[in-house]
Amino acid sequence: MIPVCEPYISARDIELVNDALTSGWISSAGKYLDLxxxxxxxxxxxxxxxxxxxxxxxxxxxxxxxxLKAGDEVIMPTFTIISPAQSVVRAGGRPVLVDSDPETWQMNTDQIEAKITPHTKAILVVHIFGHPADMDPVMKLAEKHGLIVIEDAAEVHGAEYKGQRCGGIGHISTFSFYANKLVTTGEGGMVLTKSKEHADRARSLRNLCFLPNRRFYHENLGYNYRLTNVQAAMGVGQAEHIFETIARKREIALTYSAAFAGIEAIQLPTEMSWAQNVYWVYGIVLGDERKTDAVHVMHKLRNKGIETRPFFLGMHEQPVFHAMGLFCGENYPVSERLSRQGFYIPNGLALTNEQIAEVIAAVKECLA
Ligand SMILES: Cc1ncc(COP(=O)(O)O)c(C=O)c1O
Structure with a gap:
């Protein structure tokens, strides 16, 4: 089976992790965290x-x-992993959804303004599959209506919007460093912010809201959401080779796109003129003319030894939210089509050129 994603761990990553281990700084303090x-x-x-x-x-x-106070709203795409929506619900807010753009699969920014109400506090943009969302309209609306913009940049490490890196455009951004991400620490994440006040609060929340000068005394409730110095050492190593990582991801994607260009009734990942796509995953969406769904094609590929994954299922289709009375009766046709007709194929960094050729042959046969 050719796996959908295998991480690339360099000799330098291992050297840095070994250094962290031998230093004895294995918990959540140490030089690699700061670095x-x-x-x-x-x-x-x-x-x-x-x-x-x-x-x-x-x-x-x-x-x-x-x-957030009860009833406060956060506008976000329906087509996403559940993490951003559950964070808003757990914080007592209400996610307000918009559909996806049919070409880029990103949050459809034309639909945001109509969803802004006096209760709206923020726009939570989730950049999808390696391509940036269209940030200019989001930032303009945020300024006009006094809203905070959070970018969930988990899937777009190093991707660029009009020359600016994703995760550096909004007021706050978040990253995942899970094993399938361009930069990985195994498990891990980061919050970035432009505000010192936000940064101080985030640091405190991450560490049980201990007061800096009085331990075991709490004015607020926090979490233990700390990363270890050992994981951070791996992150330092991984970040050092991100340019090579992006170059390889793009090379794999461009090879696939050239090979699949002649196949009718499928949609491939795009790269808008204002974007640099880092192709976190390489998705394929089946055209309606095919009258088949992604599950069927994924099954055929599995029989040929090619692992795949389905696209997200929109938040408005999640039973857990319906049970809470959220999004009942809402429809987002682009997201619904992407969920049923989209899947992604292997594009991990450990993929060899021979494996890429095998994937291409199998996809061509299955979609002939
Ligand atoms: C857009 C997005 N946000 C958040 C997450 C959650 O990250 P983690 O798995 O590190 O909790 C992911 C994970 O894949 C993601 O793709």
Whole structure:
């Protein structure tokens, strides 16, 4: 079976992890944490970085910084992993959904303004599959209506929007460093922010809200969302080879796109003129003319030894939210089509050129 994603761990990553281990600094203090936070924030063009245990906890903290009150609303795409929506619900807010753009699969920014109400506090953009969302309209609306913009940049490490790195455009951004991400620490995450006040609060929330000068005394409730120095050491190593990582991801994607260009009735990942796509995953969407769904094609590929994954199922189709009375009766046709007709194929960094050729042959046969 050719796996959908295998991480690439360099000799340098291992050297740094060994150094962290032998130093004895194996918990959540140590030089690699400071280095990782500083380097990742600088790479993304943000002044403050707070490393946390994963991308979902990064979102918990980012959303907590909004100080939501019951009934406050956060506008976000329906087509996403559940993490951003659950952070808003857990913080007592209400996610308000918009559909996806049919070409880029990103949040449809034309639909945002109509959803803004006096209760709206923020726009939570989730950049999808390696391509940036269209940020200019989001930032303009945020300024006009006094809203905070959170970018969930888990899937777009190093991707660029009009020359600016994703995760460096909004007021707050979040990252995941899970094993399938371009930069990985196994499990891990980070919150970036432009505000010192947000950064101080995020640091406190990550560490049980201990007061800096009085331990075991608490004025607020926090979490243990800390990242370890050992994980951060791996992050420092991984961040050092992100340019090579992006180049390889793009090479794999462009090879696939050239090979699949002649196949009718499928949609391939795009790259808008204002974007640099880092192709976190390589998705294929079956055209309606095919009258078949992704599950069927994924099954055929599995029989040929090719692992795949389905696209997200929109938040408005999640039973857990219906049970809470959320999104009942709402429809988002683009997201629904992507969920049923989209899947992604292997594009991990450990993939060999021979495996890429095998994937291409199998996809061509299955979609002939
Ligand atoms: C857009 C997005 N946000 C958040 C997450 C959650 O990250 P984690 O798995 O590190 O909690 C993911 C994970 O894949 C993601 O793709």
């Amino acid at each position: 990782f936070e500083e380097r990742w924030a600088t790479y993304c063009g943000m002044p403050y970085g707070i490393a946390v245990s994963n991308g979902s906890t990064a979102l918990d903290i980012a959303v907590e910084l909004l100080d």
